[in-house]
Amino acid sequence: xxxxxxxxxxxxxxxxxxxxxxxxxxxxxxxxxxxxxxxxxxxxxxxxxxxxxxxxxxxxxxxxxxxxxxxxxxxxxxxxxxxxxxxxxxxxxxxxxxxxxxxxxxxxxxxxxxxxxxxxxxxxxxxxxxxxxxxxxxxxxxxxxxxxxxxxxxxxxxxxxxxxxxxxxxxxxxxxxxxxxxxxxxxxxxxxxxxxxxxxxxxxxxxxxxxxxxxxxxxxxxxxxxxxxxxxxxxxxxxxxxxxxxxxxxxxxxxxxxxxxxxxxxxxxxxxxxxxxxxxxxxxxxxxxxxxxxxxxxxxxxxxxxxxxxxxxxxxxxxxxxxxxxxxxxxxxxxxxxxxxxxxxxxxxxxxxxxxxxxxxxxxxxxxxxxxxxxxxxxxxxxxxxxxxxxxxxxxxxxxxxxxxxxxxxxxxxxxxxxxxxxxxxxxxxxxxxxxxxxxxxxxxxxxxxxxxxxxxx
Amino acid sequence: xxxxxxxxxxxxxxxxxxxxxxxxxxxxxxxxxxxxxxxxxxxxxxxxxxxxxxxxxxxxxxxxxxxxxxxxxxxxxxxxxxxxxxxxxxxxxxxxxxxxxxxxxxxxxxxxxxxxxxxxxxxxxxxxxxxxxxxxxxxxxxxxxxxxxxxxxxxxxxxxxxxxxxxxxxxxxxxxxxxxxxxxxxxxxxxxxxxxxxxxxxxxxxxxxxxxxxxxxxxxxxxxxxxxxxxxxxxxxxxxxxxxxxxxxxxxxxxxxxxxxxxxxxxxxxxxxxxxxxxxxxxxxxxxxxxxxxxxxxxxxxxxxxxxx
Numbered sequence: 001x002x003x004x005x006x007x008x009x010x011x012x013x014x015x016x017x018x019x020x021x022x023x024x025x026x027x028x029x030x031x032x033x034x035x036x037x038x039x040x041x042x043x044x045x046x047x048x049x050x051x052x053x054x055x056x057x058x059x060x061x062x063x064x065x066x067x068x069x070x071x072x073x074x075x076x077x078x079x080x081x082x083x084x085x086x087x088x089x090x091x092x093x094x095x096x097x098x099x100x101x102x103x104x105x106x107x108x109x110x111x112x113x114x115x116x117x118x119x120x121x122x123x124x125x126x127x128x129x130x131x132x133x134x135x136x137x138x139x140x141x142x143x144x145x146x147x148x149x150x151x152x153x154x155x156x157x158x159x160x161x162x163x164x165x166x167x168x169x170x171x172x173x174x175x176x177x178x179x180x181x182x183x184x185x186x187x188x189x190x191x192x193x194x195x196x197x198x199x200x201x202x203x204x205x206x207x208x209x210x211x212x213x214x215x216x217x218x219x220x221x222x223x224x225x226x227x228x229x230x231x232x233x234x235x236x237x238x239x240x241x242x243x244x245x246x247x248x249x250x251x252x253x254x255x256x257x258x259x260x261x262x263x264x265x266x267x268x269x270x271x272x273x274x275x276x277x278x279x280x281x282x283x284x285x286x287x288x289x290x291x292x293x294x295x296x297x298x299x300x301x302x303x304x305x306x307x308x309x310x311x312x313x314x315x316x317x318x319x320x321x322x323x324x325x326x327x328x329x330x331x332x333x334x335x336x337x338x339x340x341x342x343x344x345x346x347x348x349x350x351x352x353x354x355x356x357x358x359x360x361x362x363x364x365x366x367x368x369x370x371x372x373x374x375x376x377x378x379x380x381x382x383x384x385x386x387x388x389x390x391x392x393x394x395x396x397x398x399x400x401x402x403x404x405x406x407x408x409x410x411x412x413x414x415x416x417x418x419x420x421x422x423x424x425x426x427x428x429x430x431x432x433x434x435x436x437x438x439x440x441x442x443x444x445x446x447x448x449x450x451x452x453x454x455x456x457x458x
Numbered sequence: 459x460x461x462x463x464x465x466x467x468x469x470x471x472x473x474x475x476x477x478x479x480x481x482x483x484x485x486x487x488x489x490x491x492x493x494x495x496x497x498x499x500x501x502x503x504x505x506x507x508x509x510x511x512x513x514x515x516x517x518x519x520x521x522x523x524x525x526x527x528x529x530x531x532x533x534x535x536x537x538x539x540x541x542x543x544x545x546x547x548x549x550x551x552x553x554x555x556x557x558x559x560x561x562x563x564x565x566x567x568x569x570x571x572x573x574x575x576x577x578x579x580x581x582x583x584x585x586x587x588x589x590x591x592x593x594x595x596x597x598x599x600x601x602x603x604x605x606x607x608x609x610x611x612x613x614x615x616x617x618x619x620x621x622x623x624x625x626x627x628x629x630x631x632x633x634x635x636x637x638x639x640x641x642x643x644x645x646x647x648x649x650x651x652x653x654x655x656x657x658x659x660x661x662x663x664x665x666x667x668x669x670x671x672x673x674x675x676x677x678x679x680x681x682x683x684x685x686x687x688x689x690x691x692x693x694x695x696x697x698x699x700x701x702x703x704x705x706x707x708x709x710x711x712x713x714x715x716x717x718x719x720x721x722x723x724x725x726x727x728x729x730x731x732x733x734x735x736x737x738x739x740x741x742x743x744x745x746x747x748x749x750x751x752x753x754x755x756x757x758x759x760x761x762x763x764x765x766x767x
Contacts, residue, residue: 046704047758049676051735057688059734093691124688124737149737150716182690183727 058095059181061088062123062148064106065099069132069140076139076166077131083170084127084177086214087188090431091178091414092438097123109144118148125154125181129173131166138162141169145177155180167216172458187409188213191454192416193231193240193257196220197426197447204426204447208242210257213409213453215443221257230274230405233454235281240452241265243273252286254301266299266306274317278345279325285309287317296330309347320364320372321345322389329353329363329372329389340374342389353391362405365389367455368412371434375404375417384417386434397436402427405449410456416442418449499673529651675747675755682745683760687738690730700763701732703739707756711744720759735762 063085066077088094104117109128118126129143144156155176161169168189175186196209196218208221208228221240222228229250231242240255252265252275266272271289278285282301287294296309296316310316314334321328322345329342335352338359343350354360358378365372371386376396383399384406402420409416413434420427426447432439442448701723706714717739723729739760747755 045759047672047676047754048702048761049672049679049758050761050763051680051683051687052763055689056691059688059690119741124741147733147737149740154733179726181730183725183730 058093059124060095060097060122061125061127061177061181062097062102062118062121063088063099063127064102064104066129066131066141066143067106067109069130073131073133073139076163077129080129080131080141080166080170080173083167083214083216084174087171087174088177090214090440092433092440093178093182097121109142112151113146115146115148115151118146123148125177127173127177133163134160139166139169141166141173143173143176145180167212168457171212171214175456184413185411185456187411187414187453187456189457190410191233191237191457192407192429192442192451193221193233193454194418194429194444194448194451195228195231196445197449198224201424201426208240208255209444209448211444218445221255221260230450230452232276232452234277235279235455237454237457239277239281241275241277241284243275249289252284254284265301266304268306274319276320278321279323285319285321285328287315287319296328307347309343310350318362322365323367323369327389329365331361331363340372340387342372351391353387353389354394355391356394364406364408366408366412366434367410368408370412373406373408373415373434375406384415384432386415395436397432397434398430398439403430405451407451407453409453416451416453418451420449499677501673527651528653671748671751671754672758675751676758678747679745679755679760683738683742686742687762688734690727690734698763698765699728699731700761700765701728701735702759702761703736704757704759705739707743707745707747709749709752709756711746713740713743716740731762735760738762 063081065081068074068077085096089096101121102117103120104114106113106128109130113126113128115126124147126146126148127143128146129141132140132142134140138160139162140158140160142156142158145154146152147154157173157176159169159172171189174188178184178186178188190213191210192213193208193210196207197204198207199205205224206228207224208231209218210221211218222244227245229243229245231240233240238256238258240257242253242255243250244253249271250273252272253262254265255262265275265284265286268288271294273287273289273294275284275286277283278298283298284301285296285298288297293313294315294317295311296319297306298309299306309319309328310330310332312332312334314332315338316330316332316334319328319330326345327342328345329340330350331338332341332350333339334341338361339352340354340360340363341350341352353372354374356376356378358376360374360376362375363372364374366386370388371393372389373384373386376383376385381399382401382403383396384403385394385396387394397415398417398419400419401422403417404420406415406417408414409431414431415434416429416431418427419430427449429442429444429448429451430439431442442451702720703717704720705717708714717736719732719736723732
């Protein structure tokens with residue numbers, strides 16, 4: 001070995017770090033990035049102290065009773081306050097502070113509150129409002145949303161309405177608060193249609209029912225003589241399409257919830273089922289039975305013309321449009337077991353997106369377009385989950401004996417579904433955040449199943 | 459009714475023992491004194507180097523000039539390199555140092571061209587050129603060659619190419635002459651002299667970034683502000699929000715003014731995120747930070763982020 005060789009080796013050792021050096025170097029890099037001290041950024045400006053991602057915490061919010069404009073308005077003022085408090089609390093994103101803790105009593109909403117009093121009870125946001133009956137009989141609702149820390153008004157509105165719609169006003173105000181404090185659209189001013197179930201397990205009476213998303217204002221739309229299933233809202237929120245077992249085959253019906261007018265959609269031989277509106281409300285897409293198989297058809301509500309979308313020797317069902325109306329997701333057993341497929345709205349090649357164990361059914365596309373919710377069956381359990389339209393990002397939100405039929409809130413943040421505990425008890429409605437948090441039972445008069453969330457009413 | 463005395467005694471004893479146990483074994487629950495956390499920031503050696511590195515722009519803490527030798531002060535132009543005026547080590551056996559001076563030029567001069575000829579043109583013809591050269595040994599001619607530009611040797615080589623003794627001369631590497639390849643000229647300069655030895659150059663001492671205690675007070679700040687931060691719910695889509703503020707604190711840990719956000723948020727969610735952070739900063743004051751580092755934390759920029767890197 002010459003001196004030169006030795007020198008070369010030495011140089012190699014200096015230039016080529018050993019594996020251990022590389023690993024420790026990378027670890028040091030990781031530590032560096034996670035250390036919270038960013039020297040790279042420190043050039044020039046003040047020292048940067050990184051406060052890294054923390055746990056999400058519900059926002060503490062104070063909602064003192066709205067001020068009654070006249071003594072007669074006291075009940076409605078308290079009612080509106082309760083509805084707002086309940087909405088925000090149920091969303092899981094807010095922690096309304098108990099009124100008993102309040103130091104200041106709001107008597108006039110036209111002057112700024114004493115923010116120190118609200119800081120003391122750790123409120124970060126404060127809602128003040130007033131309900132006043134006008135001379136013409138209408139109800140005037142005003143509210144202001146305050147940032148306690150900075151003392152600034154974040155938003156403020158006033159509305160006029162008929163006194164009987166005070167709950168809707170409360171929902172609209174809730175949406176305003178929700179949107180201003182989360183940066184997301186709200187969903188409180190919306191309704192849910194569902195199948196109300198009463199009677200014994202052997203002789204269940206199923207009626208179509210309508211309620212506000214918080215369970216209030218329940219109305220029955222059918223009398224319960226016939227079995228009803230899978231109600232769906234039209235985007236106009238005035239009409240519902242559903243399937244009913246009448247005297248003959250099950251049929252898809254269209255019902256105007258304001259007038260009560262009802263009609264059969266199309267006149268097809270055999271069974272028609274699992275209907276849903278297109279996003280523009282002009283068409284209804286559904287399954288038509290053909291022997292042992294079923295295929296997807298779309299019917300234009302004006303021209304009554306029907307177009308076939310699939311032609312397979314399999315069961316294609318549960319179609320749901322993407323919010324832009326360009327694509328469809330549906331359930332099909334063409335691959336052997338029921339799975340979720342996505343295809344162009346006009347028909348064409350379908351692409352399978354679900355590949356997990358078990359079977360997938362009842363897909364529904366989020367109004368945001370980012371996820372498709374489904375019911376998954378496997379391992380003796382029924383789960384509710386979401387998956388991205390390209391088949392990635394599947395996540396299960398809840399599992400159990402029987403969970404089925406997810407439907408998205410108008411903002412795509414919350415899912416409602418029904419859960420059957422088994423035994424003699426019937427099903428109930430639940431909501432869950434699409435991250436899997438905040439699972440809550442929705443109050444209904446009896447057992448309830450097959451919920452469908454309406455779009456925002458306003 | 460006859461009472462069994464042993465039973466009575468047994469009961470009495472049991473009551474006594476259990477009672478004594480209840481009294482003497484009952485004690486207050488152990489109080490766990492919450493320990494003060496000592497924030498530790500693990501940094502890489504690279505970071506440490508940065509932290510302790512001196513800065514040219516740093517405060518000159520050492521106004522004394524560099525002095526390497528006690529003598530009459532003599533300004534030095536550039537204090538880099540070896541000092542050439544080493545006192546010769548005189549021993550009995552050591553040969554007189556004089557010949558060195560003579561040898562050097564003789565050895566050095568003819569040598570440099572060699573490496574050039576060897577290293578540069580790797581083709582065969584070149585070594586040939588070498589062979590014929592040594593006999594010629596003409597220092598003047600070589601000196602001229604040195605000055606000439608490289609292209610010149612080539613035509614010579616071509617002319618010499620037809621000569622036969624190629625193979626022999628190839629790789630005429632003489633191990634005994636390795637030393638001749640080295641440039642033995644030392645960088646020379648005079649020692650910096652002065653009245654008093656001082657080994658530190660006055661370039662600003664290692665105080666550049668050394669006083670960076672942000673790991674300590676920074677994490678104390680983080681810990682406190684996090685308690686007030688109600689992070690808005692961003693859902694499951696990662697929007698990777700990041701907002702920064704510039705804040706000025708007074709000695710008592712309260713804000714000197716309203717925090718100044720950097721930039722305006724582009725989306726409703728970012729706006730909400732920024733507002734939540736602002737709320738937290740305002741709400742959590744006064745901050746309890748070490749007074750010793752007040753100069754560091756009186757003005758800094760907290761960055762609230764969801765970004766992982």
